[in-house]
Amino acid sequence: MKKLLxxxxxxxxxxxxGYGAALSVLPNRVQRGTIGTTQWDRNIICLQSYLYEPTPxxxxxxxxxxxxxxELPAGWSxxxxxxxxxxxxxxxxxxxxxxxxxxxxxxxxxxxxxxxxTVNGLFMPVAHQLRxxxxxxxxxxxxxxxxxxxxxxxxxxxxxxxxxALGGDGVTSERAKPQAARLSEVRRASxxxxxxxxxxxxxxxxxxxxxxxxxxxxxxxxxxxxxxVALFEMPEDxxxxxxxxxxxxxxALAEALPRDRYHWVDGVRWSxxxxxxxxxxxxxxxxxxxxxxxxxxxxxxxAEPPETR
Amino acid sequence: xxxxxxxxxxxxTVSFALYYTPALRRLQVAxxxxxxxxxxxxxxxxxxxxxxxxxxxxxxxxxxxxxSSLRAAxxxxxxxxxxxxxxxxxxxxxxxxxxxxSDIVQAESAGHVLLMIPLPIGISFFTFQGMSxxxxxxxxxxxxxxxxxxxxxxPKHGLHTALFISFFPQLVAGPIVKAHQFMPQIKPxxxxxxxxxxxxxxxxxxxxxxxxxxxNLKDLTFWIAYPHFVTRSSAELVAMLFGxxxxxxxxxxxxxxxxxxxxxxxxxxxxxxxxxxxxxRSFADFWRRWHISLSTWLRDYLYFxxxxxxxGARRTYFNLFVVMFLGGLWHGxxxxxxxxxxxxxxxxxxxRLLRRWVKLPDHLLVRIVQGAAVFxxxxxxxxxxxxxxxxxxxxxxxxxxANGSLPTDVSAVMMITLFSLPIxxxxxxxxxxxxxxxxxxxxxxxxxxxxxxxxxxxxAGSPGAFIYFQF
Numbered sequence: 001m002k003k004l005l006x007x008x009x010x011x012x013x014x015x016x017x018g019y020g021a022a023l024s025v026l027p028n029r030v031q032r033g034t035i036g037t038t039q040w041d042r043n044i045i046c047l048q049s050y051l052y053e054p055t056p057x058x059x060x061x062x063x064x065x066x067x068x069x070x071e072l073p074a075g076w077s078x079x080x081x082x083x084x085x086x087x088x089x090x091x092x093x094x095x096x097x098x099x100x101x102x103x104x105x106x107x108x109x110x111x112x113x114x115x116x117x118t119v120n121g122l123f124m125p126v127a128h129q130l131r132x133x134x135x136x137x138x139x140x141x142x143x144x145x146x147x148x149x150x151x152x153x154x155x156x157x158x159x160x161x162x163x164x165a166l167g168g169d170g171v172t173s174e175r176a177k178p179q180a181a182r183l184s185e186v187r188r189a190s191x192x193x194x195x196x197x198x199x200x201x202x203x204x205x206x207x208x209x210x211x212x213x214x215x216x217x218x219x220x221x222x223x224x225x226x227x228x229v230a231l232f233e234m235p236e237d238x239x240x241x242x243x244x245x246x247x248x249x250x251x252a253l254a255e256a257l258p259r260d261r262y263h264w265v266d267g268v269r270w271s272x273x274x275x276x277x278x279x280x281x282x283x284x285x286x287x288x289x290x291x292x293x294x295x296x297x298x299x300x301x302x303a304e305p306p307e308t309r
Numbered sequence: 310x311x312x313x314x315x316x317x318x319x320x321x322t323v324s325f326a327l328y329y330t331p332a333l334r335r336l337q338v339a340x341x342x343x344x345x346x347x348x349x350x351x352x353x354x355x356x357x358x359x360x361x362x363x364x365x366x367x368x369x370x371x372x373x374x375x376x377s378s379l380r381a382a383x384x385x386x387x388x389x390x391x392x393x394x395x396x397x398x399x400x401x402x403x404x405x406x407x408x409x410x411s412d413i414v415q416a417e418s419a420g421h422v423l424l425m426i427p428l429p430i431g432i433s434f435f436t437f438q439g440m441s442x443x444x445x446x447x448x449x450x451x452x453x454x455x456x457x458x459x460x461x462x463x464p465k466h467g468l469h470t471a472l473f474i475s476f477f478p479q480l481v482a483g484p485i486v487k488a489h490q491f492m493p494q495i496k497p498x499x500x501x502x503x504x505x506x507x508x509x510x511x512x513x514x515x516x517x518x519x520x521x522x523x524x525n526l527k528d529l530t531f532w533i534a535y536p537h538f539v540t541r542s543s544a545e546l547v548a549m550l551f552g553x554x555x556x557x558x559x560x561x562x563x564x565x566x567x568x569x570x571x572x573x574x575x576x577x578x579x580x581x582x583x584x585x586x587x588x589x590r591s592f593a594d595f596w597r598r599w600h601i602s603l604s605t606w607l608r609d610y611l612y613f614x615x616x617x618x619x620x621g622a623r624r625t626y627f628n629l630f631v632v633m634f635l636g637g638l639w640h641g642x643x644x645x646x647x648x649x650x651x652x653x654x655x656x657x658x659x660x661r662l663l664r665r666w667v668k669l670p671d672h673l674l675v676r677i678v679q680g681a682a683v684f685x686x687x688x689x690x691x692x693x694x695x696x697x698x699x700x701x702x703x704x705x706x707x708x709x710x711a712n713g714s715l716p717t718d719v720s721a722v723m724m725i726t727l728f729s730l731p732i733x734x735x736x737x738x739x740x741x742x743x744x745x746x747x748x749x750x751x752x753x754x755x756x757x758x759x760x761x762x763x764x765x766x767x768x769a770g771s772p773g774a775f776i777y778f779q780f
Contacts, residue, residue, distance in 0.1 A: 001505045001506040004506055004509060004510075004754060005509065006755070007755025007758075007759065008513070008755045008756070008758035008759035008762060011758075011760060011763070012759040014759075015759065015763040016763060016766070016767075019763075019767070038528040038531075040770075040771045041770075041771070044771055117314075117771070117772045117773070118772075120314065120315065121772050124315050130766075136767060141767070142768045143764065143768050144525070144727055144768050148720060148723055148727060151723050152719060152720050155719055156719075187540075
């Protein structure tokens, strides 16, 4: 047993030290590449970067809708999580004990609760401190990410050469993906129908009340730490605006978080925006909404703070 | 409470410290029961009452079986088995029964409340263990081994049964322990009883399989779910199915190894649950290697009592079919699981039939083809675990053929390959092990465990529940 423990511990130590040293000399694009990561990996990378990098001035928490916000000003950090909700990002901000100047909360999928497993994983004792001290233990530096970057790079070089040798245009399958990923109108319409069916399902008033109360409690907790909070709703497909679930949530939020006491970013007309699938804004549309948000935050900074509780 | 959560580590650490405190040695069984109840209550406090109820049923019926005349003992055994089946049937299958009946008669009724019955975590495991206690007690009535099964003192029998049913390392996802394997082990333990090397190997390998392999593959195979798969290319669909096959093995084998390792910390030996299943060359061989504790339970308590293979060929095929149908349904309250079990039953019966007529040569190529054929069918059948609606599984298979022209996410395919590789190597190592000196392999164990520890620390995926928790 002693020998087993000793050899495995030495191997572990050698790998940890060697890998840490290797990371420091690898190009930045390898360390922070998005190749070899899933949307859940990217969520964790995003949350860890908030925990281990200097505290940003403005933090956005939200769902996959918020991940589309692009070209953010310096000092802004986007903790919107694909497949998740603002609640997980908000809980991370709360538990981190850090105090950004402003937290922007995207309300579109606020019905999704906190992903406890993810948040507990972030703050797992020992692992949390280890990641803080040694970047090699952070999610963005996982050996599989580095390995897959090398593998995909090799594959694309090979594919490109083969393609050119055969008289092609040199476009690799990976580079061709974004174009191919565009949805047909038929499929887009069916996705909007499916989303509408979800929004038309009966809502649980008690559940909404409980979640809204939890949200208000977290916002008040942040306010006590000196963190300002503003709420915003991103545009989705216009046909979804008046769906029963949307209306019910909007009413509950307006009642629990009234505009005279909480900051709200002015809404936009949903029909002025186009989505790729009924929910997510297309690239240039997302940039337009980002500008709207940045302008609103600028106005908030000049405005009187809402009446304190 | 996940095995890879801080809460679980804390529970094990505190329980371990108290367990081996000399002053508390007489309370070891009670301490483990308390730890087990805490573990179960952390998942669902109200359903702890059901676990306690199940324990009570098995304490009383096994006690009565051991202390009654043969005729009365048989009656008590029947009561015990029926009560266990009733608990399992009501909590796990009442909703399925209601859905099926209402689909047939096309009518809604007040019975829809059956759909709201919560599924208690681990119910399939602890009721099967309870049944094994009742059955083993009945079988051993007139033997000396009965003393190990049913303690002479009723309160101690109660405590032993409570520990057997609720022992937290294997409470919610196995391995399913049979009473005759566990009850004789209940005695005071010291640190000298612990096989530390085995414990260390099981825990490191188990956590590696779960946190590094299964949790990473989980996110990559997520898109098998309907309707996401329809937009994926053929290569991605095949890769995801292959990855899911690796994931389900890593997830369940990882859980079993952690359970075995944690049980060893408290001086208890749990049975091996996996033995390199993907190198099986026949379906019978596969079931001797996959979820061994379930397949041996079904063999001992269902297949043999039905007559096994001793009542002629037709009856054997029938028995195989019934056992696998019920074994499939054991996995979940959906007909897709029954279809999955039935498919395996048909394969088992089919290969048995084929073996009577065809004698294959013992050649390397033949062995490879056999192994590949079994693996392909087994992997294809896992689709029913991920896509419980049969029409979606069929559509998935069709999409493999139809989506050849869609662009492939090369990165995703490579990641699936990367995370599946350790499982392939793990199985390959078992083949290489045959005929090699044990010392060479033992020398490689330390560094291999070191690499696994490094990857657990640096490359764990986002934590997810164990797939078998739902069963």
